[in-house]
Amino acid sequence: MKLAVEEKLIVALDTSSLDEALQLVEQLGGRVITFKVGKELFVNCGIQIIQELHKLGKKVFLDLKFHDIPNTVAGAGVAAVRHGVFMFNVHAAGGQEMMVETVKRTNREAELLNRTRPLIIGVTVLTSFNDKQLQEELGLNRSVQEQVALLAQLAKKSGLDGVVSSPQEVKLIKQLCGSDFLTVVPGVRPLWARKNDQKRVMTPEEAVRAGADFLVVGRPITQAERPVLAAEKILKEIKEGMGC
Numbered sequence: 001m002k003l004a005v006e007e008k009l010i011v012a013l014d015t016s017s018l019d020e021a022l023q024l025v026e027q028l029g030g031r032v033i034t035f036k037v038g039k040e041l042f043v044n045c046g047i048q049i050i051q052e053l054h055k056l057g058k059k060v061f062l063d064l065k066f067h068d069i070p071n072t073v074a075g076a077g078v079a080a081v082r083h084g085v086f087m088f089n090v091h092a093a094g095g096q097e098m099m100v101e102t103v104k105r106t107n108r109e110a111e112l113l114n115r116t117r118p119l120i121i122g123v124t125v126l127t128s129f130n131d132k133q134l135q136e137e138l139g140l141n142r143s144v145q146e147q148v149a150l151l152a153q154l155a156k157k158s159g160l161d162g163v164v165s166s167p168q169e170v171k172l173i174k175q176l177c178g179s180d181f182l183t184v185v186p187g188v189r190p191l192w193a194r195k196n197d198q199k200r201v202m203t204p205e206e207a208v209r210a211g212a213d214f215l216v217v218g219r220p221i222t223q224a225e226r227p228v229l230a231a232e233k234i235l236k237e238i239k240e241g242m243g244c
């Protein structure tokens with residue numbers, strides 16, 4: 001997917017109130033096009049945050065990581081189409097039938113409403129998991145990387161547009177699933193930002209060079225002393241990574 005520099009950046013609105021989120025959006029509005037709404041913000045203020053972002057002309061990545069039986073996830077996907085989000089995600093571990101049904105019903109709904117279907121992104125293995133937990137707690141006989149590879153390929157086969165991945169996994173996913181299969185990458189840290197709780201990080205420039213399509217950045221921007229300046233610096237690094 002050919003994206004402009006500004007289209008590659010997604011800012012994570014990890015706040016607990018609508019006011020706080022909208023303050024950030026107001027500050028960053030001149031520079032940032034797409035914002036991520038996750039579980040905390042969504043459970044606190046519901047659909048209103050999506051409506052407010054749309055009123056301001058912003059795009060929404062609805063990060064609710066749906067994981068349920070096929071009919072339920074497809075129904076949530078149809079609702080996401082109706083609310084006009086740009087992107088939403090599902091757990092690839094929900095299985096092929098769930099993903100295929102979600103793609104089918106969201107395609108149908110988007111056609112009915114004459115709008116573009118949101119990008120549907122799969123979550124493979126949460127980055128909070130390590131090999132030991134995967135094997136001992138979930139009883140899987142694979143490493144995290146092998147499980148990521150398996151689920152990314154299942155997501156691709158099921159018609160999803162891409163997966164969330166750590167910056168380190170982008171190359172492997174592109175090799176296995178093709179360069180058009182999107183990678184949405186958190187864990188991005190410019191050299192001048194704190195790592196916080198992110199462990200395996202890459203700079204924006206490195207992540208883009210590795211092939212990341214979308215970069216999800218939260219605290220380096222939202223908790224910066226001057227968020228607009230931080231966003232501008234990151235956009236510059238993205239541009240450098242794109243070689244333009």
Ligand code: C5P
Nearest residue numbers: 012014126127186187216217218219220
């Ligand atoms: O503040 P920070 O840049 O670390 O925010 C990253 C965002 O991406 C957060 O909303 C976090 O929940 C999300 N995320 C992540 N790692 C994943 C999946 C999502 O950091 N594997």
